[in-house]
Amino acid sequence: MSLVKEVEQAPTGHADAAQQYVNEVFETVQKRNPGETEFHQAVKEVLISLIPVLARNPQYVKHAILDRLVEPDRLVSFRVPWVDDQGTVQVNRGYRVQFSNAIGPYKGGLRFHPSVNASIIKFLGFEQIFKNSLTGQPIGGGKGGSDFDPKGKTDLEIMRFCQSNMTELSKHIGPDTDVPAGDIGVGAREIGYMFGHYKRLVGAYEAGVLTGKGIGYGGSLGRKEATGYGAVYFVEQMLQNADLSFNGSRVVVSGSGNVSIYAMEKAMQLGAKVVACSDSSGYIYHEAGINLDTIKRLKEVENRRCEEYVLEHPDAIYVAGCSGIWTIPCDIALPCATQNEIDKASAELLVHNGVKAVGEGANMPSTLEAVDVFLENNVLFAPAKAANAGGVSVSALEMAQNSARLSWTMEEVDTKLQQIMSNIYNECMSASEEYGLAGNLVIGANIAGFVKVADAMIAQGV
Numbered sequence: 328m329s330l331v332k333e334v335e336q337a338p339t340g341h342a343d344a345a346q347q348y349v350n351e352v353f354e355t356v357q358k359r360n361p362g363e364t365e366f367h368q369a370v371k372e373v374l375i376s377l378i379p380v381l382a383r384n385p386q387y388v389k390h391a392i393l394d395r396l397v398e399p400d401r402l403v404s405f406r407v408p409w410v411d412d413q414g415t416v417q418v419n420r421g422y423r424v425q426f427s428n429a430i431g432p433y434k435g436g437l438r439f440h441p442s443v444n445a446s447i448i449k450f451l452g453f454e455q456i457f458k459n460s461l462t463g464q465p466i467g468g469g470k471g472g473s474d475f476d477p478k479g480k481t482d483l484e485i486m487r488f489c490q491s492n493m494t495e496l497s498k499h500i501g502p503d504t505d506v507p508a509g510d511i512g513v514g515a516r517e518i519g520y521m522f523g524h525y526k527r528l529v530g531a532y533e534a535g536v537l538t539g540k541g542i543g544y545g546g547s548l549g550r551k552e553a554t555g556y557g558a559v560y561f562v563e564q565m566l567q568n569a570d571l572s573f574n575g576s577r578v579v580v581s582g583s584g585n586v587s588i589y590a591m592e593k594a595m596q597l598g599a600k601v602v603a604c605s606d607s608s609g610y611i612y613h614e615a616g617i618n619l620d621t622i623k624r625l626k627e628v629e630n631r632r633c634e635e636y637v638l639e640h641p642d643a644i645y646v647a648g649c650s651g652i653w654t655i656p657c658d659i660a661l662p663c664a665t666q667n668e669i670d671k672a673s674a675e676l677l678v679h680n681g682v683k684a685v686g687e688g689a690n691m692p693s694t695l696e697a698v699d700v701f702l703e704n705n706v707l708f709a710p711a712k713a714a715n716a717g718g719v720s721v722s723a724l725e726m727a728q729n730s731a732r733l734s735w736t737m738e739e740v741d742t743k744l745q746q747i748m749s750n751i752y753n754e755c756m757s758a759s760e761e762y763g764l765a766g767n768l769v770i771g772a773n774i775a776g777f778v779k780v781a782d783a784m785i786a787q788g789v
């Protein structure tokens with residue numbers, strides 16, 4: 328059943344009034360944010376999911392919680408000038424959106440990618456409110472980044488860009504106000520350059536201002552692995568609930584960044600065979616099973632493209648273009664690349680080829696139509712807000728370690744991560760059951776994430 332149909336048929340009272348309120352809020356969002364299609368998409372999915380909650384809890388409508396949540400506390404954009412290796416001045420645009428600090432300081436990554444614009448940053452920041460709430464940790468929602476393209480840049484160019492970006496960003500962040508981290512195009516190297524510059528600007532060692540730092544200077548063990556591992560822990564629990572498992576399954580994982588690599592690693596540790604992964608140029612299909620050591624070396628050490636994998640593994644096939652990865656039959660699909668990478672046609676193909684479960688490692692990798700295809704065909708579906716919350720969870724654990732000035736072992740962090748993912752799964756399930764939509768984790772995640780934030784907003788006044 329589709330998301331809209333499920334909600335319409337949920338056993339709630341006052342559904343008409345709730346539906347009308349949601350429509351009004353959505354119209355305002357469209358009017359106020361013209362052309363921002365990704366932001367509209369993220370808001371629409373959440374608003375539809377919340378109709379049953381609003382119908383049962385009129386106080387959320389009375390306190391205009393949705394009107395307040397869809398409008399960020401602030402969105403800053405700024406010029407980022409830097410000098411490339413040829414001595415030419417370049418200009419990019421930087422952003423930070425601070426969406427909600429109802430339950431803790433704004434928290435969310437920075438994305439460096441040419442596609443970055445206000446719509447992308449706002450969709451990510453909006454989703455982060457609910458994701459961060461789901462973790463059960465005291466973190467609000469924010470996001471940022473730049474349209475800077477790190478691809479093909481030298482270390483020195485990256486450093487100069489990061490320093491210039493931080494010169495402006497530093498005016499808006501702090502360990503108790505807003506704590507950025509990584510996302511696409513931002514890893515330990517970029518965080519290191521930004522942290523070094525922040526430290527110089529404020530004249531103090533405020534370790535908790537950024538997460539995803541290097542292990543030697545305040546980073547947390549397990550942060551690098553957290554999003555991928557967390558997604559697999561979540562999906563494994565969802566599978567077990569249906570008497571299935573990663574063990575012996577055939578898996579396709581898109582992407583080959585941090586999220587993808589560690590989702591592949593954990594899936595393999597649980598006995599899965601991963602047959603494909605990708606980068607922004609194309610995908611590799613390796614029937615014998617992807618060799619993770621090769622991918623890690625190519626991507627994490629040598630900064631090379633997936634295409635070069637087939638030179639070392641001639642029985643693997645490289646295909647240019649990304650969306651074809653979803654034509655490969657699999658039991659479990661883990662989209663870990665980027666937003667809207669699975670459209671309706673790809674979702675239909677996956678279903679046609681017998682996919683049993685989909686776990687979103689990336690943010691909003693499935694279009695609304697694709698989500699409907701999965702739900703209508705009873706595919707087990709783990710939405711990003713819940714499934715990829717492991718990354719930001721371990722970021723919050725990094726903040727806790729920084730505040731206490733101590734560091735936990737990998738085992739301690741991993742145990743906490745497993746516990747957090749399990750709690751998120753249970754919360755999503757019980758929210759879906761409470762509203763008569765048992766097993767619909769899209770609705771469960773949105774509701775469970777929303778309620779905590781909404782109650783905190785009411786408690787704190789307008």
Ligand code: GLU
Nearest residue numbers: 435436508509510719722
């Ligand atoms: N960028 C990641 C996300 O989408 C991590 C954010 C963080 O660690 O603050 O959740």
